[in-house]
Amino acid sequence: MQDDPIDPFVAHRRLLFGTAYQMLGTVTDAEDVLQDAWIKWHEVDRDSVTHPKAYLVRTVTNLALNRLTSARATRETYVGPWLPEPLLTNTADAAEETEMADTVSTAMLVVLETLGPVERAVFVLREVFGYSHAEIAGFLDRPEATVRQISHRARSHVHARRPRFDTDPATRTDITDRFLAAAHGGDVNALMELLAPDVTLWNDGGGKVTAARRPLYGPDHVARWILGVLAKPVLTGVRLESAQLNGELGVLVLLGDFRVGALTYDIRDGHIENLRFQVNPDKLAGIQPPSATE
Template identity: 40%
Template sequence: MQPDDTELFEEQRERLFGLAYRMLGTVAAAEDMVQDAYVRWHDVDSAAIENPSAYLTTVVTRLCLDELKSARKQRDAYTGPWLPAPIVAERNATLPSVERDNALSMALLVVLEALSPVQRAVFVLREGFDIDYSTIARIVHRSPEHCRKIAQRARAHVGARNRRYSTSRDEQEALVQAFVDAIEDGDPEQLGTLLAEDAISYSDGGGEVTAALRPIYGRERITRFLLGLARKARPDTRIERVSVNGDPGFTIYVEKDVQSVWSFASNDNGQIDRLFTVLNPQKLSHVR
C-alpha cells in the first residue's frame, strides 16, 4: 500500500463508519467492520480498482451482512429490549455529517432491526447513501428489479412504524429540558403533560444492569416508573444534556461513570411518544 492509498481510505472512513453503524447499530462492531475493510484495502492492488469508494462500500456492506447473519441468534436471546449503541456528542457541538443525518435516529434504527439483513442493506444503501439499484444489486447479489421490490417493502415497513414529525430543533431542546426539570422536581403532573397518552419507554440493560425487561406502555405507567427511578437516585447522580444520534437527549452520570444515555421521539402535539434508555455498559464504553 502506498501512502496515497492510506489517505484515500481515511477520506472514506467517516462515510464507511456511517454505513456500518446504520447496518449494525453498534459502535464497536461498526468500527471493527471499517478496520477489517482497511486490512482488505491494504492487501489489494489499489491501482487495479477503478472506483475505490464503490469497492470499499461493497466490502463494508458484505462484512456487515455476514455480521448481521451471525448476530441474529445472539439478539434473539438478548435480555430485554435491544437498542442501538448511542452516538453521543456535546450538546452544542458541530456534528460530523454522519451524526446530522435523520437516518441515524434511534427511532429509525430500532425499526430497522425488524428487517432481514438484505432488506436492511438495500434500505440503508438506497435511502441513506442514494446508491443506484444497479450498484446495490451487485453488492447484495440480487437483480436490480428485485432490489427495487426489496426497497419498496422496506420503506413500507419503516414508514408504518417510524413516525417522523416536523418538530423544530428548538422545540425538541425545550421538550427535553422540560422533561429533565419534571424528573428533578418529582412533578407527576408536569411529567404527564410531556408524555403522549400512548407513549412507549424502552430500556436496554442487556442483562448486565437493572432495567425494565419489557417496554413500558402508556403515560401513567411511564410516569410512575420514571419518578420511582428518580426517588432511588444516588446523591452523586447528575444529568448532562447532550446530542444523541443527532437529536437532543441527555446522559446520566453516577460520580464520573456513565450510567445511561436517554433519547426521545416526539409527536405533532409536541409530546414525547417514545423514550429510549441505554444502560448496558457494553454499549456505553465509548461514551465519555
C-alpha cells in the same frame, strides 16, 4: 487504525462508519467492521482496484451483512428489550457530515431492525446514501432487477412503520428542559404532564444491569418508574444533561464523571410519546467522550 490522511479509507471513513452503523445499529460492531475492512484494504492489490470508494463500500456492506446475520440469532436470546446503541453527535464539523448523510434517529434504527439483513443493506445504501440500484447490485452481487424489488419492498415496509414526528428544535429544547427540571426536582405531576397518554418506555439493560425487562405504558407508570430509578441509593449524585444523540436532542445520564445511560425519545403534539432508555454498559461506547474510548 493509523494511515496516510489521503488514503481513500481515511477519506471515506465517515461514509463507511455510517453505512456499518446504520446497518448494524451498534457503534461497537460498526467499529469492528471498519477494522476488518481496513485490514482487507491493506491486503488488496491497489492496482486492481479501479474505484476505491466503491470497493470500500462494498467491503463494509458485506462485512456488515455477515455480522448482522449472525447477530440476529444472538438477539433472539437477548435479555429484555433490544435497543440500538446511542451515538453522541455533538460535532463541531457538522457540515462535514454530509457524505455520511447524518446519523439516523434511534426511532428509525428501531424500524430498520424489522427488516431482513439484505433489505436493510439495500434500504440504507439506496435511501440514506443515494446509491443507484445498479451500484447496489454490484455491491451485493445480485441482479439489478432483484435489487429493485428488494428496494421497493424495504421502502414500503419502512414507510408503513416509520415514526412521523415533526417537532421543531425550539419545542424539543423546551420539552427537554422541562423534563430535566421535573426529573431533578422529583416532580411526578410535572413529569406526567410532559408524557403523552399512550407513552411507552423501553429499557435496555441487556441483563448486565437492573432494568425493566418489559415495556412500561402510561404517564403514571412511566413517570413514577423514572423518578423511582433516580431516587435509588446506588444512584445518589446522578444527574441528567441534555445532549445531541443520533442527531436529535436527548438526555445523558451521568454518575460522577461516568456516562452511564442515554435517553432518546419522540415528541408529538408537545408531548413525549416514546422513550428509549439505554443503560447496557456494553452499548454505551458511542456516548463516551473521545478521551474515554482512546
